[in-house]
Amino acid sequence: MTIFVWIIQLFFVPALSPLCIGIIRKIKAKLQNRQGANVFQPYKDIWKLLHKDEVVSKDASWIFRFTPYIVFAVTIVVGLSIPIFLSRISEFGASDILIIVYTLAIGTFFMALSGMDTGSAFGGFGSSREMTVSALAEGGFIFSLLTMALLAGSTNLFVMSDVTRTITSQSFLPTILAFGGFFIVLLAETSRFPFDNPATHLELTMIHEAMILEYSGKRLALMEWAASNKLLIFIILGVNIFFPFGLVINGGWGMIILSIFYFLVKIFLFCLAIAVLESSMAKFRFFRLPDLLLISFIFNVVAIGLIQWSR
Amino acid sequence: MLEIITSPISFFILLSSFVVGAVGSLFFQNKDKQANIWSSFFSIVGSLWGLVFSISTILTKSNLLFSLNKSFFSLLTLSFHVDLLSSFFIFVISLLALFCSIYGLGYVKHFYKKYNIGVLGFFYNLFIGSLFLVVSASNGIFFLIFWEIMSIASYFLVVYDHNDANNVKAGLLYLVMTYVGTSFIIISFLLLYKYIGSFDFSVIKDNISLVPVFIKNIIFISAFIGFGLKAGIIPLHIWLPAAHPAAPSHVSAMMSGVMIKTGIYMMVRLFLDILQPVPLWWGLVVLIVGSISALLGVLYALTEHDIKRLLAYHSIENIGIILLGLGSALTFYSLNLPALALLGLVAALFHTLNHAIFKALLFLSAGSVINEVHTRNMEEYGGLIKYMPQTALFFLVGSIAISALPPFNGFFSEWLTYQALFQGIAQMHFLTQWIFVLAAGSLVFTGGLALACFVKAFGVTFLARPRSHEVIHAKESVFSMRFGMAALALLALLFGVFSGLVTNLLKIISQSLTIFKNSASAVSVLPSQGMSVENGFSSVSGPFIFGLLVIIIFLVFFIFKKVINNKQKISLTNTWDCGTDLTPRAEITATGFSRSIILVFKGLLRPTIQQNIEYYDDQNRYLPKSRTVILNISNTYNTYFYQPLLKVINKLSIRAKKIQNGNINLYISYIFITLLLVLLVIL
Numbered sequence: 001m002t003i004f005v006w007i008i009q010l011f012f013v014p015a016l017s018p019l020c021i022g023i024i025r026k027i028k029a030k031l032q033n034r035q036g037a038n039v040f041q042p043y044k045d046i047w048k049l050l051h052k053d054e055v056v057s058k059d060a061s062w063i064f065r066f067t068p069y070i071v072f073a074v075t076i077v078v079g080l081s082i083p084i085f086l087s088r089i090s091e092f093g094a095s096d097i098l099i100i101v102y103t104l105a106i107g108t109f110f111m112a113l114s115g116m117d118t119g120s121a122f123g124g125f126g127s128s129r130e131m132t133v134s135a136l137a138e139g140g141f142i143f144s145l146l147t148m149a150l151l152a153g154s155t156n157l158f159v160m161s162d163v164t165r166t167i168t169s170q171s172f173l174p175t176i177l178a179f180g181g182f183f184i185v186l187l188a189e190t191s192r193f194p195f196d197n198p199a200t201h202l203e204l205t206m207i208h209e210a211m212i213l214e215y216s217g218k219r220l221a222l223m224e225w226a227a228s229n230k231l232l233i234f235i236i237l238g239v240n241i242f243f244p245f246g247l248v249i250n251g252g253w254g255m256i257i258l259s260i261f262y263f264l265v266k267i268f269l270f271c272l273a274i275a276v277l278e279s280s281m282a283k284f285r286f287f288r289l290p291d292l293l294l295i296s297f298i299f300n301v302v303a304i305g306l307i308q309w310s311r
Numbered sequence: 312m313l314e315i316i317t318s319p320i321s322f323f324i325l326l327s328s329f330v331v332g333a334v335g336s337l338f339f340q341n342k343d344k345q346a347n348i349w350s351s352f353f354s355i356v357g358s359l360w361g362l363v364f365s366i367s368t369i370l371t372k373s374n375l376l377f378s379l380n381k382s383f384f385s386l387l388t389l390s391f392h393v394d395l396l397s398s399f400f401i402f403v404i405s406l407l408a409l410f411c412s413i414y415g416l417g418y419v420k421h422f423y424k425k426y427n428i429g430v431l432g433f434f435y436n437l438f439i440g441s442l443f444l445v446v447s448a449s450n451g452i453f454f455l456i457f458w459e460i461m462s463i464a465s466y467f468l469v470v471y472d473h474n475d476a477n478n479v480k481a482g483l484l485y486l487v488m489t490y491v492g493t494s495f496i497i498i499s500f501l502l503l504y505k506y507i508g509s510f511d512f513s514v515i516k517d518n519i520s521l522v523p524v525f526i527k528n529i530i531f532i533s534a535f536i537g538f539g540l541k542a543g544i545i546p547l548h549i550w551l552p553a554a555h556p557a558a559p560s561h562v563s564a565m566m567s568g569v570m571i572k573t574g575i576y577m578m579v580r581l582f583l584d585i586l587q588p589v590p591l592w593w594g595l596v597v598l599i600v601g602s603i604s605a606l607l608g609v610l611y612a613l614t615e616h617d618i619k620r621l622l623a624y625h626s627i628e629n630i631g632i633i634l635l636g637l638g639s640a641l642t643f644y645s646l647n648l649p650a651l652a653l654l655g656l657v658a659a660l661f662h663t664l665n666h667a668i669f670k671a672l673l674f675l676s677a678g679s680v681i682n683e684v685h686t687r688n689m690e691e692y693g694g695l696i697k698y699m700p701q702t703a704l705f706f707l708v709g710s711i712a713i714s715a716l717p718p719f720n721g722f723f724s725e726w727l728t729y730q731a732l733f734q735g736i737a738q739m740h741f742l743t744q745w746i747f748v749l750a751a752g753s754l755v756f757t758g759g760l761a762l763a764c765f766v767k768a769f770g771v772t773f774l775a776r777p778r779s780h781e782v783i784h785a786k787e788s789v790f791s792m793r794f795g796m797a798a799l800a801l802l803a804l805l806f807g808v809f810s811g812l813v814t815n816l817l818k819i820i821s822q823s824l825t826i827f828k829n830s831a832s833a834v835s836v837l838p839s840q841g842m843s844v845e846n847g848f849s850s851v852s853g854p855f856i857f858g859l860l861v862i863i864i865f866l867v868f869f870i871f872k873k874v875i876n877n878k879q880k881i882s883l884t885n886t887w888d889c890g891t892d893l894t895p896r897a898e899i900t901a902t903g904f905s906r907s908i909i910l911v912f913k914g915l916l917r918p919t920i921q922q923n924i925e926y927y928d929d930q931n932r933y934l935p936k937s938r939t940v941i942l943n944i945s946n947t948y949n950t951y952f953y954q955p956l957l958k959v960i961n962k963l964s965i966r967a968k969k970i971q972n973g974n975i976n977l978y979i980s981y982i983f984i985t986l987l988l989v990l991l992v993i994l
Contacts, residue, residue: 051876057886059776061696061703069871073864080859094856096849098726099717103860105762106716112766116899118886119694119775124899131766132907135759142755150737155849214886218879222871290911297752304736304748 006080013079013236017228018042020235020271027275042228046221054217057118067114068215068222074107075229082233083161083240085247085259095157097145101138104189104233107226108134115211122203126210133195133207133289137188140181140296147178147303148241157237161244174303179242181299184292186238190231192274194284194292198227205283232267239266316367319377322393322447325364328357329440336432343423347416350432354412354439361405361443368398369816372823376449376513390511392449395823396584399660400446400569400576403667406802407568408439414675414795415561417788421682422472422559431471435562438464438570445573451500451510455493458573462489465570468562469554478557485554488540488547495537499530499581516585516825527586531593534581535600542574543627544634545604546948551627552611556619556687560678561795563619564671567626572663575633582641583656587826594641595746601638602753605631609760610916613767613908614944616689616901618677621768622670625713628757629666632728633659635750639731642743649830651734654844656821657814657834658727664813665720665806669712672799676706679792680772683785689771689901693778698785703773705796710765712803715758718857720803723810723842726851727834729754730844734833737848763908771901778895810853811840902942909944917945 022039029036056065081094081103094103112131115123149155151171152163188195191208200206201213212223240247246262284292315321332353339346368375378390393401415435419428441464444457466489470482500510506522507515522530536547543551551571555563582589582597608628615621636659643652679702680695681687696703712719732754735747777783787793806813815836821827833845841852886893909918921941927934970981 050871051879053880053882055882055884058883059694059886061774063696063774069868070864072871073860073867076867077859077863080863094852094859096726096851098729098849099851099856102715102717102722102758103856105714105759106711109711109714109716109762109766113770113774116766116770117774119893119895119898120886120888121897121899124770124775124904127766127770128899128904128907131763131904132911135756135763135908136911138759139752139755143752146733146736146751149733149849154847155733156847217881218871218876222867286907287910301748301752 009080009084010076012084013229013232014076014225016267017232018046018225020232020267021228023268023271024275024278027272028279031275031279042224046225049216049221049224050218052217054219056216057120057214059119060117060214063110064114064117064214065219067110067117068219068226070110071107072222072226072229074103075226075233078103078233079229079236081157082236083158083244083247084236085256085263097142097149097155097157097160100157100237101142101145104230105134105138107230111211111223114215115213118214120214122206122210122213125203126207126213129207129286130211133188133293136290136293137185137296140185140293140300141189143297143300143304144178144182144185145237145241147174147181147300147307150304150307151175157241161240161247171307174306175242177299177303177306179238181296181303182238182242184296184299186234187274187277188289188293190234191227192231193278194281195289197283235267235270239263239270313367313371316364317371317373317375319375319391321360321364322375322391325357325360326440326443328353328360329436329443332357333433333436333440336429336436339429339432340427343428346428346432347419347423350429350436351412351416351419354408354415354436357436357439358405358408358412361401362409365398365402365405368393369395369402369820372819374823378450387452388450388511389453390449391447392513393447395820396576396579397447399664399817399820400572401443403572403664404439404442404446404569407565407667407671408442410795410798411561411564411568411671411675413798414564414678414792415559417791418559418561418678418682420789425474426471431468431559434464434467434471438468438562438565442565442569442573446576449512451504451512451515454512455497455500458493458496461570461573462486462493465554465558465562465566468566469558471559471562472557475557481550481553481557485550488550492537492540492547495533495540499534499537502526502530502533512580512585519586524590528590530586531582531589535578535596538574538577538581539600540574542571542578542630542634543604544600544630545607545627546952548604548608548627549948549953552615552620552623555623555626556617560619560674560681563622563678564674567623567674568667568671571626571630572667575630575637575659575663578634578637579656579659582637583644583826584824587644589641589645591642591645591743594638594643594645595743597634597638597641598746598750599638601631601634602750603631604628604634605757606753606760607915609757609764610908610912611944613760613764613905614916614918616771617687618680618689618692618768618772619674619687621689621764622673622677625673625761625764626666626670628761629662629670629713632725632754632757633662633666635754636660636662636728636731638750639728639735639747642735642739643731644826646739646743648738649827650833651731651738651845653818653821653827653830654727654734654833655731656824656827657817657832658724658731660817660821661727661810661814662721662724664817665712665724665803668799668806669709669719669721669803672705672796672803673709673713675792675796675799676702676709679788679796680706680785682788684779684781686779686781689768691779692772692782693895693898694774694776694782695785696773698782699773699787701793702788702796703769705793705800706773707769708800708803710769712807714762714765716762718804718807718853718860720806720810723807723814723851723853725754725758727814727842727844730834730849734845734848760908764905767901767904771899771904775898776893776895778898808853808857809840810851811836811842814842906942917947919943919945 021042026036026039112127115127152160196207332350336346336350375393378388441461448454507518540547612621612624636655640652640655712721715721715725732751840854843850923939925936926932
């Protein structure tokens, strides 16, 4: 049973993440009065890219060639370490909040390096912007998870999702504030509006796309897939750490299926929120982004102060 | 056998090998090669012996206390005390000295015929020997003598490359600052002597209750300034980014890796051992200074494009992180929470060890690059990964470790530091809690910015196309240099994977301090080599993370490379160039990379921009002939702290000049008057 759960955990994130992207695109299209592509289109895109031949720059080193595997593997490791539909399965050595944050940072580190590796002006600027945003987002990211960890009395994500299932009126306000901070970080780290436009290839605005501009074929597929994995990971963290209703502790199969259903509904609501947000606001100027990230950090500092208050 | 290794004689064997290495290499006047081999051989043998000595002392938990010339004048008893804390620092020093010396064997070659190698060997061995003496001396006066030998030896190493006027200037700044620091240390020792009547550390420790609290506070402030100056805390850091880059790279590695840690050693020794019990605000001050040093250190590092200055600023950052651990240890102990204090101390010591390893690795690989490209300016590097693939790999490992990415060692010591701060946030109240929040916030941002800084350092140095012709002629370093770097890179990984084991040893070392004699620890090591803090508040496992990452990366690589579409064709072409010719000018520069972060923090960094445009026709300003843009970071500390201080000192000196007219008779009368006054006071 436990092994089975781990196998599901291993494949859950990569299997579902393209669908997430598809849903968001579909909702955005509907909001823009377009028909939009099928929600399964991202799967077809990945499949198509995986079977294409590849063009690699002469200037690129092994960093460029190896990065997609690392970036993708990192999202798999993190997807395996976070609570998806079960809470408190067993002690898992990589479920600490700091491990999640810093393991994801491995991916960012290599992706930024690969952006610089080909020596194109776009890649370098993409890396520079990405590192600026992610350096400043780290404060809000760790602190929002820390707020929840302080409420739960543990920094293990499984324990956290288990304890915060029973939310009390005292922890309500800190949770909401921390969630606000976390949501801003989610948008920043997964290159969504107002930080980055995932659909743009305009050199003045792109961040994530600029870094992966030189990739093609299989490696591009991995990069795109890893980016959607990262989005799903953040959404899962958002729903299961801040609103873990419906998670089961160790129930039978019926309970697990029910919790998967709950979970899918929550994810859909999250995608809806992101799509509506993206359709209703413009991208910010780059130098206004730090303000937003600072707000996320301050939200969490206030939340930590409130925990102390209510104790 | 073990008794012999952990005996005083063994300690003197250790010292004598450096003495032989130092003095011997002076005799090889013009024989560069022999001088290099002689000095490196003895420093390698000495550091190997130091490793054996320190490891066996730690494992047998022996406590070595011995003194020479006992019957002599009691104030000047040359006594040594090698307890577990000293052994730990001896271990760190020997570890780095070993690999830096091996590296030096190849590195020093480019000084042949230019400078006297014997002199380098002399000061290098003297420097390492004095480091051992500093961490084992147990008498204040001799401690200061060894401290000065260390400073002077390192001064001569800083100005070794004296054809460059900048190095000489940097050396002078270092010398002046180090004397300022020493004078503060002397003040604190003299105050202790006044109330206790001894310079011996163990006597001072036993009678510390004789010192009133007010005096103790003064001792704290002056010792913190004195040792903090050596450690490079902000705002006393100005000598560090000047002096460390000036020295030969293997010496920079030793200076950044261990010399600045002697300041940390004495802080642990004084604040946690000798001066205990201490008031709460000491710990809070250390925490605040640590937060500021960590955050500002990494911000200044981002603005640098001199690769060694960049690394030197990162030393300031990491000293800040170590101080966060130490500060939380002090705070927790003052609040009677010894278990958490132990956690803080273990974090600080672990980071001391880790920083020594990866900073030495980075300095050594930077040294290899400078050796080939002949400049420290990163803007003239680029594409070196194709010319020096192994050095690039070592630098990459160092970058990953210092950016605290798992599974390398930096992550685990920062993890412990985080845990100490998280516990502070969870368990403290009011002001103390907010200081912990500040410290954790500073550490979080420091981590993110360090990552950005090393993307810049690695990317600009090793990736993309060469930016200067020097790069094209670059060749991989010689074997001894690669060996030194490879060993350190391997250690950076091993100390991460087996962090549980290391933590356990550090716990034993910390528990040997008197104040932690019977206290349990907040950090426990699980049987699976993992670490757990505060009964499962959080836990981490080095081998598990390492295994998981390796397996998953391998699986992903295997599946996508070999299984799916394995007949894929890969064609090599140019980078997309938008229809123009791509030159290295199109690549992002180090300055350009960090520009956006500098602008975000412009309130702190105060960047200045200056544009000079020359026109073909001054009347008709349409066609610019040439443009120059000068970006600069204003030196806040000079403008607002050091310059005003200098002015005050100059004014005072002019006043003091009035009583000095050069007449000998007048001076004799001054002496006479002083004598009379002293006699009057005493009688």
